[in-house]
Amino acid sequence: MDIARVFNNNLVLALDEDGREVILTGRGLGFQARPGQRIDPARVARVFVPADGRDPDHLAQLLSGIPPEHIQLVSDALAEVGLDKVGHNPSLVIALADHISFALRRLAIGMELDYPLQAEVQHLYTDEYEQAQALLAAINARAERQLPADEAVGLALHLVNAGFATGDLSYTYKMTGVIQQMVAVIGQTFALDVDSGSVSIGRFITHLRYLFVRIHQHRQLEESQTAIGTAIRNTYPEAAECARRLAELLEIRLGSPLTYDETSYLALHVARVVADASDPTSAS
Numbered sequence: 001m002d003i004a005r006v007f008n009n010n011l012v013l014a015l016d017e018d019g020r021e022v023i024l025t026g027r028g029l030g031f032q033a034r035p036g037q038r039i040d041p042a043r044v045a046r047v048f049v050p051a052d053g054r055d056p057d058h059l060a061q062l063l064s065g066i067p068p069e070h071i072q073l074v075s076d077a078l079a080e081v082g083l084d085k086v087g088h089n090p091s092l093v094i095a096l097a098d099h100i101s102f103a104l105r106r107l108a109i110g111m112e113l114d115y116p117l118q119a120e121v122q123h124l125y126t127d128e129y130e131q132a133q134a135l136l137a138a139i140n141a142r143a144e145r146q147l148p149a150d151e152a153v154g155l156a157l158h159l160v161n162a163g164f165a166t167g168d169l170s171y172t173y174k175m176t177g178v179i180q181q182m183v184a185v186i187g188q189t190f191a192l193d194v195d196s197g198s199v200s201i202g203r204f205i206t207h208l209r210y211l212f213v214r215i216h217q218h219r220q221l222e223e224s225q226t227a228i229g230t231a232i233r234n235t236y237p238e239a240a241e242c243a244r245r246l247a248e249l250l251e252i253r254l255g256s257p258l259t260y261d262e263t264s265y266l267a268l269h270v271a272r273v274v275a276d277a278s279d280p281t282s283a284s
Helices: 056-064 068-080 090-109 118-124 126-142 151-163 169-189 199-216 227-235 237-254 260-278
Strands: 002-008 011-015 021-025 046-048
Touching: 002 056, 011 056, 021 056, 046 068, 046 090, 056 090, 068 090, 068 126, 090 151, 118 126, 118 151, 118 169, 126 151, 151 169, 169 199, 169 237, 169 260, 199 237, 199 260, 227 237, 227 260, 237 260
Parallel strands: none
Antiparallel strands: 002 011, 011 021, 021 046
């Protein structure tokens, strides 16, 4: 590989054998290096391959501001807890490393940070929260200072954010609020006490998260009125009316109207939530 740009003593932008721009980290990798120089593979600690159209220069600039040991700390922890797949996402590794780096600096000066979304994250993103707890334990096993348990909330939000393919946590915060609002609307519409830990709510949240990704990527389901969509609405008219209200809410919050089929599948999940809340023994 050849160096394309040097960012600091430990980080360079390079061209691999296929001509792709990749980000390389390693102790002293950029020291006295110049563009065009060949790189000794033995000196490379980590290779980041930008994905989803991310600008390599921008990612490299973000990485250059994070201590290499913190990047390695996060990378090793991800591998230990079985998150190797997400560990290949450079944007996520950078976000996690930046988060941990800042958290360690806060800890060193005695600054405390409260996470007001802890209850919501635990209920809405159960899998990511459990992964974050394991990740935090692996990080603490390697770090000189022990981060508090509630840092798992911040890590979980970054793991959730990776699914939306966005580098900005504000979208994830917005989605968290929207999900809460939608669950509340279902409860109010049917005068039910909706259990946030129920199987049907778990399915509903999973459906919403993929829906948010489709909305974000402008890839909603069929625009036209399909037979299956009509069948769902005819079978569950009350749930369909609730789904219509939820679709209006999403359009207001996200600025994108739902297609006929998206609203119909939303109705199907509403019907499941209502059936579960009305008769918990029906959950499967």
